[in-house]
Amino acid sequence: MFLDPKQFEFVSYLELNWRDIRDEYLALPEDVFEPWVQREMYGEGWSVYGLHAFGERIEPALASCPKTARHLSKVTGLTTAGFSRLSPGTRIKPHVGWVESVYRMHLGLVVPEASALRVGDETRNWVEGECLIFNDTVEHEAWNNSNDTRVVLLLDFLRPGVKDSSIDTMPEDVQRFVRKSVS
Numbered sequence: 001m002f003l004d005p006k007q008f009e010f011v012s013y014l015e016l017n018w019r020d021i022r023d024e025y026l027a028l029p030e031d032v033f034e035p036w037v038q039r040e041m042y043g044e045g046w047s048v049y050g051l052h053a054f055g056e057r058i059e060p061a062l063a064s065c066p067k068t069a070r071h072l073s074k075v076t077g078l079t080t081a082g083f084s085r086l087s088p089g090t091r092i093k094p095h096v097g098w099v100e101s102v103y104r105m106h107l108g109l110v111v112p113e114a115s116a117l118r119v120g121d122e123t124r125n126w127v128e129g130e131c132l133i134f135n136d137t138v139e140h141e142a143w144n145n146s147n148d149t150r151v152v153l154l155l156d157f158l159r160p161g162v163k164d165s166s167i168d169t170m171p172e173d174v175q176r177f178v179r180k181s182v183s
Contacts, residue, residue, distance in 0.1 A: 001120050003103060003133045010075045011131045014107055014153075018129040020067040021153055022109040025049075025083050028064065033085060045090030045144075048154075050082040055164075068153070077102075077158030084154040086115065086144040094118075097136030101164070102156040104136040109153060112146035126152060 005011040014021070033047035051061050051072065061082075062069040072081050079102055086092070097104070106117070108126035116125045117132060119140040124132055134140065136156070144150040158164070 024065040045087035081155035091143040106152040110151040112148035114145040115150040
């Protein structure tokens with residue numbers, strides 16, 4: 001289920017400043033991206049550069065992207081944030097997220113045609129400079145059937161009325177990945 005981005009105050013701010021965020025992504029070295037840990041969902045071709053990991057700031061990454069860090073400070077209830085890349089021909093299989101305390105947002109940064117996100121029964125294309133917000137606990141999948149890399153700023157933020165994400169139980173492989181990222 002997609003949500004109306006306009007109901008979240010920080011969305012217009014991020015959309016107004018999306019070029020700053022995209023430019024900092026473009027300036028990052030290729031080798032700083034790591035494959036997302038849950039490889040069973042995609043095989044090859046999905047990599048991330050974390051900025052915040054489940055409530056923990058990743059200080060060296062934030063220092064590399066100071067404008068993005070400043071823009072992220074406007075996100076109420078931010079728990080996780082980073083750049084998410086899908087290489088050409090990559091498909092993330094249908095899956096259901098395990099974090100029930102947050103909503104997920106994607107801000108389109110580099111969006112080739114033939115890349116899309118399905119949540120439940122609805123499929124949407126990313127648009128550069130625009131946010132998609134969805135409930136990660138609804139079955140979803142993503143794909144990039146183009147010849148170019150798709151990049152979004154992916155972030156999670158606490159759902160309205162939720163005070164913290166302590167209700168969520170992180171899978172062990174994700175816990176190891178996060179510990180390595182923030183240390």
